[in-house]
Amino acid sequence: MTASPVPAGDPVPPSDTASEPDDVLRVEHIAKRFGAVAALTDVSMHLARGEVLGLIGDNGAGKSTLIKILCGFHQPDSGRILVNGEEVVFKSVDHARSLGIDTVYQDLALVNELTVYHNMFLNREIVRWPLLNNRIMRKRARQYLDDMGVRLQDVDSEVAKLSGGQRQAIAVARSVYSDAKILLLDEPLAAMGAKEGALILDLVRDLKERGEVSIIIIAHNYAQVLEVCDRVNLLQHGQITYDKKRDETSVGELTELVVAEYRAARERGR
């Protein structure tokens, strides 16, 4: 999977950190503009195998753009992406997915009108041609949710009837089940009660213990992020400005960083 040359732009220097064999994902000097708006100016980050990385940043810092580039939805204007040490250019979401990168979107991409098991297998249905093999899908969905410790009465019920936490769990289960090796969780804790947030964090912890997937979590709640993450990156003005291991940082420090940015912006505004 060798990629076509990087589009013209700023000259891209060779990778500044020696490529670590354990990195499942490396992003080097990614930039992306939408018309006059520079969403990302120069983003470099990396994700080790089995690692959980917290990505924080204020609204408008470019988190969503970054995620959409990583999942193949947007193509970067410049910079390169390496998956398992090999440079790749994502042609589509499907392409990124085929390389093991899957996203759980903020809106979860669940269809309310469909059952739990149909949602879990959406676009990856088990088919006994020409019909759907509902029996097997139902059984596997049940089994898989049990494995993940997600308590759910009935995989036949419509997703509309579930709580926010359960919906999130199904969306995560869907990605993990589809053999994703790199999971992008876009604000999984937004609009989530304390109990439901705990359910998601438990889920992430379980996945981490198994060590099969590497995860990037985008979140606003620093305390919750620090509970499960190995490392935290801060995205500001389209750049990663901060990269520290969990033990080297604290909720207070992270809050201070973001608030300082806000103050500075206000000063400039005056």
Place this chain on the structure above:
Amino acid sequence: MSETVENEVFAAEGPPPSPVQRNVVVRTAFDAFMRRREATILIVALALAVYFRSASDAFLTQNNLINITQLMAPWVIIGVGEVYLLVSGEIDLSAGAVYTLSPFLMHYAIDYYGMYPIVAIVVAVLIGAIVGFGNGFVTVILKVPSFVTTLGMLFLIQGIMLTTSHAYPAPIPQAAQGTIQEWFGLARWSMLIWFLLIVAYFHVVLTRTRWGLYTIAVGGNLLGAGEAGIRTARIKIGNFMITGGLAAFAGVLVAFHTQTIDPTASGADGASQMFFGVAAAVIGGTALAGGSGTVIGALLGALVLAELQVGFSLIGISANQYTLILGLAILGSMILNVQLARLRRAGRT
């Protein structure tokens, strides 16, 4: 699914139930039945049959029943297409015009291009599907709402039909008379068999295949379906093509049945059969908002509409009053449907 629920309930009955228990059993079975979206409309269809039977001995005769099946056939067939579109969050207002144009296309193909009748029918249906592709392309790729796209297409197709036919009816082509005509609409049972086959096929596709699942997904959560990797444009355009093809086929059937190719087959403006098709779909419990709907419901919806029309004419209610009562019936059944659906949802959380 509801059947198994009922069975379990009865199997678990055990010793002779006390009146209270029996009440619970009956209510559970009733609930399971009512949870099916088609249930309400089936009850309405049966109630109408009972009422018209009591008002007129002629209502349940074989001749009259056949009459009903022939009247409802185009509504069912167009309705099935509209169900697919409504479920995927779109609508096709041009189906009636396609329905009128298609027998003319068949006529041109046979009489001007010397095609075999069967080939000509296939060509007419394919052109219906191509019109559907046009609708889908303008709606999905050029982002014009389908209500507007297909409104324009309605006039465009109607105009093509009027221009090419000079607004004169045409006879059934000589080559198609006889066996072909019998098979495709003229024989007593032919319409019934065709629409039952179509309903069975499209019911299975909607409820048991990937295409059906994606159709629901696209209408239920377009963004989410796209994020899950479903090719939403393909699904929507495909459903427009299905509707166009079905409308064209219905037009051919009715032309053979009425033994003339009529430029006003779907009303002077070409819209009326489409409205009946949409009404059948909607009365049958298909939501305009997308994401849910049933093919069987459209069949029952068309049955109710045909029962009303035939029943009223039997008991001597004039066409003018029929239209009035039809309007009330659509409103009434829709209010009932929506409210019952709400109760159903409230009952089970």
